[in-house]
Amino acid sequence: MLVVLPMLMFPVLIGLTSSFIASHEARAHERTMTVAVFMQGNRPGFADFLEGSESVQILPVEDLDEARELVRSDSLDAVIVFEEDFDRVVRDLGTGGVELCIKLTEDSEIERGRLLDALSAYGDTLREERFRSLDLEVSVCQVLEVDTVNMATVRERFADVAGGILPYMFVIFCFMGAMYPAIDLAAGEKERGTLETLLTSPVNRMQILVGKVGVVILTGITSAAVSFVGLYAGVRYMGSIPPELFHLLLSILRPGTVLFLLTLLLPLTVFFASLLLSLSFTARSYKEAQSKLGPLMPVIIIPAFIGMLPGIGFNALTAVIPVLNVTLATKQVIAGHADPLLIGLVYASLVLYAALGLFICSRVFSRESVIFGS
Amino acid sequence: MIEVRDLVKTFRLTRRQRREEGWPKDVREIRAVEGVSFTCRPGRIFTLLGPNGAGKTTVLRIIATLMEPDSGSISVCGFDTVEQPGNVRARIGFLTGSTRLYDRLTVSELIRYYADLHGMEADHYRKRRDELFDMLDMHEIAGRRIGKLSTGMKQKVSIVRTVIHDPEVMIFDEPTVGLDVITSRSIIELIHSCKERGRTVIFSTHIMSEVSRLSDDLAILHRGRLLYNDTYESFTGGMKTPSVEEEFVRVLVGEVEE
Numbered sequence: 001m002l003v004v005l006p007m008l009m010f011p012v013l014i015g016l017t018s019s020f021i022a023s024h025e026a027r028a029h030e031r032t033m034t035v036a037v038f039m040q041g042n043r044p045g046f047a048d049f050l051e052g053s054e055s056v057q058i059l060p061v062e063d064l065d066e067a068r069e070l071v072r073s074d075s076l077d078a079v080i081v082f083e084e085d086f087d088r089v090v091r092d093l094g095t096g097g098v099e100l101c102i103k104l105t106e107d108s109e110i111e112r113g114r115l116l117d118a119l120s121a122y123g124d125t126l127r128e129e130r131f132r133s134l135d136l137e138v139s140v141c142q143v144l145e146v147d148t149v150n151m152a153t154v155r156e157r158f159a160d161v162a163g164g165i166l167p168y169m170f171v172i173f174c175f176m177g178a179m180y181p182a183i184d185l186a187a188g189e190k191e192r193g194t195l196e197t198l199l200t201s202p203v204n205r206m207q208i209l210v211g212k213v214g215v216v217i218l219t220g221i222t223s224a225a226v227s228f229v230g231l232y233a234g235v236r237y238m239g240s241i242p243p244e245l246f247h248l249l250l251s252i253l254r255p256g257t258v259l260f261l262l263t264l265l266l267p268l269t270v271f272f273a274s275l276l277l278s279l280s281f282t283a284r285s286y287k288e289a290q291s292k293l294g295p296l297m298p299v300i301i302i303p304a305f306i307g308m309l310p311g312i313g314f315n316a317l318t319a320v321i322p323v324l325n326v327t328l329a330t331k332q333v334i335a336g337h338a339d340p341l342l343i344g345l346v347y348a349s350l351v352l353y354a355a356l357g358l359f360i361c362s363r364v365f366s367r368e369s370v371i372f373g374s
Numbered sequence: 375m376i377e378v379r380d381l382v383k384t385f386r387l388t389r390r391q392r393r394e395e396g397w398p399k400d401v402r403e404i405r406a407v408e409g410v411s412f413t414c415r416p417g418r419i420f421t422l423l424g425p426n427g428a429g430k431t432t433v434l435r436i437i438a439t440l441m442e443p444d445s446g447s448i449s450v451c452g453f454d455t456v457e458q459p460g461n462v463r464a465r466i467g468f469l470t471g472s473t474r475l476y477d478r479l480t481v482s483e484l485i486r487y488y489a490d491l492h493g494m495e496a497d498h499y500r501k502r503r504d505e506l507f508d509m510l511d512m513h514e515i516a517g518r519r520i521g522k523l524s525t526g527m528k529q530k531v532s533i534v535r536t537v538i539h540d541p542e543v544m545i546f547d548e549p550t551v552g553l554d555v556i557t558s559r560s561i562i563e564l565i566h567s568c569k570e571r572g573r574t575v576i577f578s579t580h581i582m583s584e585v586s587r588l589s590d591d592l593a594i595l596h597r598g599r600l601l602y603n604d605t606y607e608s609f610t611g612g613m614k615t616p617s618v619e620e621e622f623v624r625v626l627v628g629e630v631e632e
Contacts, residue, residue: 045520142516188420192474192475192476193470193472193473193474194474194475194476195537196440196468196470196474197468197474197488198491199439199440200438200463200468201442201463201488201491201492202458202463202464202468202491202492202493203491204459368440368441368442369385369388370434371440372441373441
């Protein structure tokens with residue numbers, strides 16, 4: 001499970017999400033909408049305008065209240081009501097009012113967009129008519145046009161979003177991959193009594209601990225590594241990702257970045273493994289260990305999540321906060337402007353945490369009251 | 375040979391233990407073993423007899439280097455359990471009533487694993503494994519997963535795991551507790567065969583029939599203190615009651631009244 005789940009997670013997630021969104025959007029765009037239009041004595045310009053559209057069907061409903069009721073009961077998609085003196089107001093160079101009655105849900109957002117586009121296009125024709133009648137060019141009322149040029153590279157823009165998500169996902173997989181083996185190798189072995197049989201073998205206690213920590217580290221790193229493979233496969237072979245984003249993702253998932261993240265994850269996993277094993281040894285059973293280790297998940301998720309938020313600076317303080325420092329360092333590397341001093345600080349702090357974790361774990365494992373406590 | 379001298383072991387009680395086991399709040403620690411001394415000789419079976427909570431398991435765990443004594447010393451085959459624990463562990467086999475196996479391994483994998491832990495050469499391992507599999511009729515289950523075996527079969531695997539390295543000293547901690555008659559019998563046979571092969575055997579129990587069947591030497595432990603330590607023959611010879619069980623109770627009650 002620890003290998004298969006992270007491996008399949010990304011391809012399945014990307015494949016399912018993108019195909020679902022694409023098919024939903026296509027359906028919403030192609031669906032023929034049923035609409036009632038009340039011109040209220042104005043000229044039938046907009047109704048004629050809509051008649052030309054193949055994907056909109058105008059239903060003849062006499063009564064406005066009845067039409068609104070039909071929308072409420074999902075028998076009609078929308079009602080468009082022009083104010084009674086719309087033509088006069090427009091003629092007098094005013095702004096005519098139009099009411100769009102529609103059930104606003106996440107699903108109807110595309111339909112609403114289609115109707116607004118149609119109304120906007122109709123508004124454009126009226127505006128052109130107005131300017132013609134005044135003998136003016138349309139551009140006359142536009143005195144300023146601002147064109148913002150984004151100087152950030154596509155890579156930098158992407159680093160803000162995916163730069164945080166990538167380490168977030170991998171830290172979580174790494175932690176999850178380490179958690180269950182840690183429970184089994186400590187509390188599980190205590191509960192089964194196999195720990196006692198190991199301790200009566202000629203292998204010394206420290207060797208046994210090194211073996212256990214090694215296995216937990218290996219499963220954590222493996223879990224993160226196969227999720228890389230899964231993400232790569234997901235991006236490469238599944239889903240319909242926009243070409244610009246696709247090439248960018250592939251360039252970010254290049255060996256250098258992946259290797260960098262793995263080297264950050266290694267000391268972090270040693271720290272996780274030590275922490276998880278220490279706590280697991282203090283539990284009397286597998287179940288108790290699960291209840292002790294479960295609450296650690298938010299403790300890991302929160303700093304990883306904070307690292308994804310905009311405005312969190314990468315400085316000497318955040319570079320020494322475990323998990324958060326991995327997220328921020330990865331964002332910098334993906335953006336292509338990593339500060340070597342801060343990156344060095346991240347490595348140093350992670351190695352220090354790992355050493356501290358190992359020390360605590362060895363102390364816990366050497367205590368009789370922990371190993372044989374009931 | 376096992377030599378135990380003035381063994382003392384104290385356990386500090388945690389807050390949880392005080393709460394769950396009903397100890398008074400002012401009790402901070404309990405003396406599990408107090409000034410215990412005895413000697414187990416090769417080719418003889420030494421029985422450690424005592425009621426539940428007497429300190430038998432603690433004594434055996436200290437002999438097996440799982441715990442360290444507060445004071446006193448234990449020598450196993452000439453090696454000190456605190457100073458040379460690795461040498462001690464290489465010479466002991468430790469068997470309890472619970473099987474303590476890895477359910478996901480096959481029988482062969484598990485035995486190989488423990489042989490590796492004992493650093494056995496491949497040839498020596500294969501010879502010893504075949505010998506034990508023949509003796510316990512286990513060839514058929516060699517490739518089966520342990521989780522799929524019956525309790526009796528599991529106990530056989532547990533025996534092989536314990537003796538695969540042919541230890542000089544065998545420690546049995548209430549080895550037949552919770553086992554059916556057939557499985558208990560195979561354990562009793564194992565204890566006998568260890569004695570016949572000149573091994574040092576120490577086993578703890580509170581089952582009187584086992585005491586009568588197996589003991590060469592006997593020690594009675596109660597509340598961490600040794601109440602009796604001599605040959606089984608001397609114990610039965612000096613009995614003031616008609617049965618071993620009644621004499622055991624008499625010794626305990628006498629100690630309580632004192």
